[in-house]
Amino acid sequence: MRETDIAVVGGGPAGLSAAVAASRLGAKVALIDDNDRLGGQLIKQTHKFFGSRHHYCGTRGMDIATILEQELRGLPAEILPGTSVVGLYSAPPLAPRPSPLADGVLALAGRERFTKLGFKRLIVATGAAENNLLFENNDLPGVYGAGAVQTLMNVYGVRPGARVLMVGSGNIGLIVSYQLIQAGIEVAAVVEALPKIGGYHVHAAKLARLGVPILTSHTIIRALGNEEVEGAVICRVDKNFKPLPGTSRRLRVDTICLAVGLTPLSELLWQSGCRMVYVPELGGHVAWHNENMQTSLGHVYLAGDVSGIEEASTAMLEGRVAGAHAAMSLGKVPLAGQAPAEQVIAEAQAELASIRKGPFGDKAACGKAKLAGCAPV
Amino acid sequence: MTNSEGRSPEPGARRSPKPDRRIQGHPILTFESKGPVTFFFEGRPLTGRQGETIAAALAANGVRLFRRAEKTGRPRGFFCAVGKCASCLMVVDGKPNTMVCMEPLREGARVERQRGRGRLP
Numbered sequence: 001m002r003e004t005d006i007a008v009v010g011g012g013p014a015g016l017s018a019a020v021a022a023s024r025l026g027a028k029v030a031l032i033d034d035n036d037r038l039g040g041q042l043i044k045q046t047h048k049f050f051g052s053r054h055h056y057c058g059t060r061g062m063d064i065a066t067i068l069e070q071e072l073r074g075l076p077a078e079i080l081p082g083t084s085v086v087g088l089y090s091a092p093p094l095a096p097r098p099s100p101l102a103d104g105v106l107a108l109a110g111r112e113r114f115t116k117l118g119f120k121r122l123i124v125a126t127g128a129a130e131n132n133l134l135f136e137n138n139d140l141p142g143v144y145g146a147g148a149v150q151t152l153m154n155v156y157g158v159r160p161g162a163r164v165l166m167v168g169s170g171n172i173g174l175i176v177s178y179q180l181i182q183a184g185i186e187v188a189a190v191v192e193a194l195p196k197i198g199g200y201h202v203h204a205a206k207l208a209r210l211g212v213p214i215l216t217s218h219t220i221i222r223a224l225g226n227e228e229v230e231g232a233v234i235c236r237v238d239k240n241f242k243p244l245p246g247t248s249r250r251l252r253v254d255t256i257c258l259a260v261g262l263t264p265l266s267e268l269l270w271q272s273g274c275r276m277v278y279v280p281e282l283g284g285h286v287a288w289h290n291e292n293m294q295t296s297l298g299h300v301y302l303a304g305d306v307s308g309i310e311e312a313s314t315a316m317l318e319g320r321v322a323g324a325h326a327a328m329s330l331g332k333v334p335l336a337g338q339a340p341a342e343q344v345i346a347e348a349q350a351e352l353a354s355i356r357k358g359p360f361g362d363k364a365a366c367g368k369a370k371l372a373g374c375a376p377v
Numbered sequence: 378m379t380n381s382e383g384r385s386p387e388p389g390a391r392r393s394p395k396p397d398r399r400i401q402g403h404p405i406l407t408f409e410s411k412g413p414v415t416f417f418f419e420g421r422p423l424t425g426r427q428g429e430t431i432a433a434a435l436a437a438n439g440v441r442l443f444r445r446a447e448k449t450g451r452p453r454g455f456f457c458a459v460g461k462c463a464s465c466l467m468v469v470d471g472k473p474n475t476m477v478c479m480e481p482l483r484e485g486a487r488v489e490r491q492r493g494r495g496r497l498p
Contacts, residue, residue: 034460046405129461141441141454148458156433157408159398183400227452228441
């Protein structure tokens with residue numbers, strides 16, 4: 001059986017950062033991702049990052065993916081793209097270990113064959129999945145996650161449709177609406193159930209300047225069409241999100257895009273047996289973790305959206321903390337010229353605290369504080 | 378079905394969709410023109426591009442209905458496009474339950490709509 005010091009599951013911003021940090025600190029790292037291309041959801045993010053002090057500010061998400069991948073490829077890490085983790089066999093503290101060297105084993109499915117990978121530390125950076133929304137005909141072809149539309153447009157250069165209704169005015173809804181227009185697609189409207197726009201004003205203003213109506217206190221109640229989306233019915237809602245009678249109207253659209261939040265992809269963490277906690281502010285069930293991104297199991301770490309829905313900048317910082325701490329816990333010696341683990345961790349933690357103090361960091365900060373108030377076991 | 382937002386249409390807003398769904402003239406992105414790939418959808422030859430997934434190639438050809446649900450027969454397309462939701466399962470080269478949003482397009486691939494759980498070859 002192949003063995004590694006640290007197995008990182010997920011090659012998005014969190015996983016790549018974790019793998020880079022751990023490799024720089026002298027750990028043997030294997031990074032696994034089910035895509036052929038590394039970068040996770042960064043590869044479809046054409047917008048420039050801003051707002052935080054970290055050094056990728058002003059860079060487009062897709063370029064950050066390239067930078068992180070190049071950093072990792074310059075280090076002696078093993079990269080396993082096109083590979084899915086299909087099993088986790090983690091030794092409980094008192095059970096016999098899977099091998100004298102490993103604390104756990106991952107079962108990996110590549111395109112052609114199954115393999116096993118023993119690890120001493122596991123970093124789960126699997127990200128999140130898009131939420132669906134309950135309305136009539138929400139299963140029709142043409143009802144897509146906003147991220148799916150972003151992938152189709154920005155990675156493959158394909159238009160999802162000609163005229164789109166965007167549901168949700170958080171940053172994803174606003175940014176993807178703008179990107180739809182950049183791709184030559186008409187955005188009929190953005191509907192938002194809350195009485196105010198959820199995302200940054202700067203993104204909403206760009207849409208408003210292009211004449212896209214952002215309808216607050218509105219929701220979708222039905223998709224129209226038999227075999228595919230041919231339209232949508234929207235209506236006003238009251239403050240309890242109940243549709244107001246007599247306010248419904250039809251929109252002529254062929255695509256409905258849902259940007260109504262994300263749920264952490266926690267399957268591996270559930271399977272590991274670590275403690276899970278329900279924290280709505282973090283997007284649902286998340287693994288309990290401390291500020292070093294360790295779960296209740298100690299040798300299993302997590303980073304990025306799987307630890308609570310936030311953004312790529314915080315995912316990269318959490319990844320750095322997890323990777324550095326995991327390497328340090330194994331007593332690894334940093335590669336020449338690299339900062340010691342304690343410094344990497346402290347700096348990333350300070351940046352995380354600073355981002356979460358910002359006006360849009362409230363929710364995550366509140367969720368993480370709730371977790372901190374829970375006992376690990 | 379009317380558009381009742383009451384705003385003046387932007388230039389080009391009323392254009393009918395082009396038959397080719399490939400994006401052209403993007404302000405930020407350039408899509409390298411990789412070689413064409415011929416594949417078969419329900420026996421009909423279609424053209425996709427090297428390096429894309431089957432789902433992207435189908436979408437570029439205007440195909441949105443990928444399978445029918447097991448119990449209700451309702452139509453399904455892709456939803457997440459990143460291999461997480463399993464809404465896009467199709468029969469590829471006779472193999473059912475292929476997640477086409479992750480499956481690279483290959484020359485000559487036979488892609489068919491899946492009914493229910495599909496049948497093992």
